[in-house]
Amino acid sequence: MKGNRVSTLTSKWIKTNVLIRDNEIRQYIPMTLRLTKESLWGMITKYGMVYIKPERGTYGNGVIRAEMLKRGTSSFQYQIDTRTKTFNDYDSFYQSLLKVTKKRSYLVQMGIHLLKHGKHRFDIRVMVQRNPKGIWETTGIIGRVAHPGKIVTNYHSGGKLVAIEKLLTPHLATKDREDLLRKMRKLGVMIAKRLQQQYPNFHQIGVDVGLDLSMKPWIIEVNTSPDPYIFNKLADKSMYRKVMRYRRLNR
Structure with missing residues (x-):
């Protein structure tokens, strides 16, 4: 039974309908x-x-x-x-x-007209995991820049992984950038808690967030089996080490 409850979360339709019932999260979900x-x-x-x-x-x-x-x-x-x-x-x-x-x-x-890095669209992966106390925590945020000529940003489809600060700096002042990152961390935790209410048997999620031209974040997709190794592509390995430490604790 445990496996069945988790497996249903492969459906984007089910995840969308769970999240859209939350008044605070709904404003970030595209139709x-x-x-x-x-x-x-x-x-x-x-x-x-x-x-x-x-x-x-x-x-x-x-x-x-x-x-x-x-x-x-x-x-x-x-x-x-x-x-x-x-x-x-x-x-x-x-x-x-x-x-x-x-x-x-x-x-x-x-369709979200995504913010661009140079000429290429990018979105953001927000990693959320249970910490050693069992409390949901945002442990990683990384930018994903689309491969030239492609519409998706995924690393496995040729996208480039980039530190989020590098992507946001041309668009936002320091304080605004910090406020946006704080909002995304909070949003990631809210999503994890909302999904957990109905599907309790998972320990991590990856939230794909797109920013439109007005800098509004939109929830593009939620992945309940996110790839933790993408964070190893950053020069600073501290985020990767934390993600992997929490991942081992939750196995």
Whole structure:
């Protein structure tokens, strides 16, 4: 039974619906629906750009960026990996997407125009673990810069791991940067506590946070089996040592 309760957390849909019931967390969750012809139409006409992602999946595999090229027109485009396709009507656009999704369960999520480092989008991985006293604690924050030409930032898909201070310094003054990092640490802990209420048998999560152009954080995804080794890519190993120490304690 224990294993079954944890395994259900591979579903992005379930995690979203657990978190969206929390009034404080809800404001950071982009609109997310199950993918249908109708839901995609509604989302893409409302937001202009959306992300289509498998309900279950890791490392950014299968994630699609879709957009209406100009509001109010019938020109659509989607990108998966480095491949881009353009269409002049919605039906052919959607039928092509179906060939990619192959009847698997997908979600459509409001597109976040991510902050960039140079010319490349980046997001942030927030690592949250139970500490030696069993209390949830944010133990690591690291930036992930997308590989040129790709839409996902995951390290396993070619993304580059960068110290978060380096990514935020061009965009924020020192105090504002510290305030934002404090907010993300707090948000990570809130998410862990909320998931724990319904699914108590896990000890760490990785929260992927995207910052939009106004510096608002958005919860892109929550991973209950986060890769701890990404923190070893930082020059300063103190964060990595803490993450690994807590990981060993929780095994």
